[in-house]
Amino acid sequence: MQVPGPFEYERATTVDHAIGLLERLGSTARLVAGGHSLLPMMKLRLANFDYLIDINDLHTELGFIVVGDDEVRIGAMTRHRELLESDELARVFPIFSDAERVIADPVVRNRGTLGGSLCQADPSEDLSAVCTTLNASCVIRGPAGTRTVTMEDFHRGPYETAVGDGEMLLEVRIPLRPRGSSAYEKVERRAGDWAVTSAGAAVWLNDDGTVADARVGLAAVGPNTTGIPAISAAMAGQPPSEELYDRAAAIARDACEPATDQRGSADYKRHLAGELTRRTLRRAVQRIGG
Missing domain, CATH: 3.30.43.10 (Uridine Diphospho-n-acetylenolpyruvylglucosamine Reductase, domain 2)
Incomplete structure (x- = not known):
């Protein structure tokens, strides 16, 4: 044992x-x-x-979901179950409920926390992709005071974060923008397993229906794939269409560096990265219309 x-x-x-x-x-x-x-x-x-x-006693201090006028604040001790069950969070960011439905099992969701997921910094971790997709920032406190870093700066590499010795993650802050929505999809070998590949997408539209901004985050297909700026650049100012989703899917395939392992070949994972990017972008746009 x-x-x-x-x-x-x-x-x-x-x-x-x-x-x-x-x-x-x-x-x-x-x-x-x-x-x-x-x-x-x-x-x-x-x-x-x-x-x-x-730090389980800190749930009373750091277990919260606050939806304000211009941002959402989520405490680091907020449980997966609480993220899944929050109707208010699902209304503004449905990507959270999409992701939480496919994270582990009820035992893990009852005890695991947002902060624990982000601080693990596993390249296959779902909520890291979600938070990067939503352009979140992380609030960190230590003996020297409190500081805020972007998700891109928070994750410095596999299993490495910006949280230093003597510091802890307090909360995640996500900006709220009009005419936007989001979606998440994951392929796994069995329910609750680590992802073979997963993708999150968030899209915001201009008043004329063109894309104001679009962000995609991938998981389980190599390091540095939780944000893909080339997709944002390719979609900005364009009307949503299947052709545009195909272009984004091709960029996602090229941006990832999957490894062949027991979950699948690198080529299969690269194919999934493109297909899930296409699906999540399409569903995010449909949700704006809905």
Whole structure:
């Protein structure tokens, strides 16, 4: 039976308490909430820490979804289940409910958090693609104060984020823009599995019906595919059409760098990247009309 190495356990009661523990314990400490990604890595000895700081009590402070006039704020301790069940969030960003329906299983969704998903920074992780697609920003706090970074700057590479020693992710902020909608699709080998390939899309239209902006994020097809600026540039100012979706699909295929593994060949994943890009863009535009 695989077991993690020895570690000490602390339980934080407030954000300030958690940051104080991180500062005192140093780089050998790690925050844990749901633990569905961290603990398996510790059991495999892929990650080893002297201290685990339990932050589940911080749900009262960081478990929230606030839809304002110009932005949506989501606390880092918001559970997957809460993201799935929020009608207000689904109204402005249906991509969240699309994604949450295909994330893991009810056990994981009841305990796993938005912050845990983003901080894992796994290239196959669904909510990283969702938040990048929506042009989200991340609020980080540490002993030196609070700072805000874009999702592009938050994810520095596979399993690496902008959250430094002694810091923690507090919330995600997503700008609200008129005449827009979004969608997410995922191909998986079985329900709740990691994606073979997934794609999220968000589209905003001008008053004349042309595309004001469009963003696509891919997951599970290599690093640096959670935002594809070339698709935004190709679609801006154009009327939505099947030809335009085909052009975006071709860009997505060229932008990704999938690897052949037990989930499928690189060519198959590249094909999926294009097809899912086409589908999600089409559905996002249809939702604006709807």
